[in-house]
Structures are given as structure tokens and as C-alpha cells.
Amino acid sequence: MRCQTSLDVTRTLVVEECWVCGVTFAMTAMFQKNRAANGRVFFCPSGCKINYGPSRMEQLERKLDAERTRTQWERDQREATERSLAAQRGVVTKLKKRKEQT
Numbered sequence: 001m002r003c004q005t006s007l008d009v010t011r012t013l014v015v016e017e018c019w020v021c022g023v024t025f026a027m028t029a030m031f032q033k034n035r036a037a038n039g040r041v042f043f044c045p046s047g048c049k050i051n052y053g054p055s056r057m058e059q060l061e062r063k064l065d066a067e068r069t070r071t072q073w074e075r076d077q078r079e080a081t082e083r084s085l086a087a088q089r090g091v092v093t094k095l096k097k098r099k100e101q102t
């Protein structure tokens with residue numbers, strides 16, 4: 001004797017297509033959101049190991065590193081400009097003193 005049970009469930013799922021093999025599958029919005037946020041690997045129904053790329057934390061760390069590099073470059077430029085201006089002021093002062101003596 002065969003026992004058959006059915007369950008009717010209504011859920012909203014996010015439909016995705018595996019970017020490796022092309023199989024269509026679905027997941028909960030929470031699962032997708034978490035995988036996108038943490039960059040962790042998951043598997044499509046065919047077994048492809050996939051992820052949504054770098055986690056938000058990794059993206060923010062890269063952005064922070066880029067900002068630090070840019071800030072350091074701007075600081076170096078400002079300091080070089082200040083040194084150049086100081087040197088030019090010294091030349092101007094020397095020329096003024098020379099002119100006053102003549």
C-alpha cells in the first residue's frame with residue numbers, strides 16, 4: 001500500500017539562473033540576501049559551486065584601502081607643494097635682501 005501525502009505551501013522565492021550551467025532554480029530572499037552580503041559559496045541544483053562575488057565587507061575594505069591610498073597621495077602632493085612654496089619664498093626673500101643692499 002502506497003501512502004501519499006501532499007502539502008500546499010505558498011512561498012515567494014527569488015528565481016536565479018546558474019551562471020555556470022544555466023539551470024534555473026529558486027531560493028528565499030533571505031538566503032539570497034545573506035549570500036550576497038557575506039560572499040559565501042553555495043551550490044546550484046546541478047552542483048556548480050557559485051557565489052555572488054566579494055562580500056559587502058570585502059567591498060568596503062577595498063573601498064577603504066583605495067580611499068587611504070588617495071588620501072596619502074593627496075597629502076604627499078600637498079607637502080611637496082608646501083616645500084616648493086617655501087623654497088620659492090626663500091629665493092624671493094634672498095633677492096629682496098640683495099636688492100636692498102644695492
Ligand SMILES: [Zn+2]
Nearest residue numbers: 018021044048
Ligand atoms: Zn549550475
